[in-house]
Amino acid sequence: MNAAVLLFPGLNRETDAMRALQQATGKKPNLVWHADHDLPAGTDLVLVPGGFSYGDYLRCGAIAGRANIMDAVRKHAERGGLVIGICNGFQILCESGLLPGVLMRNRDLRFICKMQNLKVERADTSFTQSYQQGQIIKVCIAHGEGNYVCDDETLKRLEGEGRVAFRYCDDKGVVGGLANPNGSRNDIAGIYSDKLNVLGMMPHPENLIDPLIGGIDGRGLFDSMAQFKSAA
């Protein structure tokens, strides 16, 4: 499984993402600069990491979402390759049109940095096959704009097609209410594209891969992706 990690000015989670990918795949991922036009040959997975691309100017992810390399990422996704965007990466995927909706300012206007429980909605995708359906995982969140918003029709489609990947919940697995940190519609923490090969999520699984720093619940995501058999 060959992974590429995109780098935009202002991102800061790329090293964490690369460490998590290397731990799961045994291979060092390629770091790809935003102004490049092509992904390295044989790329199976593109990871768009978190941070503050272009200082969050205009709207989070707006400028990065229109960078040269995103055309190559769109083609990669059309071929069935895997794409994952984490935090600012999720915002970038929404702004680029690879995923529907938008991430708005948190309901309470605060930047939230804390541990957060998530419910794994389905365990039959290339991103979650190492988890159990309904499993509660503890990862962390760190964002000011994580409030997922889309129109009613899109929401209905996401729910109807099983495209919600993760929802915010408490440690007992109860979804919603106070467990929803940012006001996201339907407690959505992550969503899939229609072919389930593109995932965007606000939480940071790449930071929960080592017992030394708080847990390993993020490993399942990287172990799942490591089993991917290559894009067409």
Add this chain to the structure above:
Amino acid sequence: MKARVIVTLKNGVLDPQGKAIEGALRSLEVEGVSSVRQGKIFDIELETTDRARAEAMLKTACEKLLANLVVENYRVEIL
């Protein structure tokens, strides 16, 4: 030629910043404010002097970058 682009949130989209400003105005005892919505203004200088071309170009700019049409509307004013 100068132009102004105004980007605002669509009706019905929650605007927590607008709400916070609304609350602040109330606490400053500015009376009679029933609601505040925050938006963005872009002042743009254009090379062209052709109004129709300017409008078409700004429409493209809004749809490609300046506004996120999922949650925002835009308006173009040629000054």
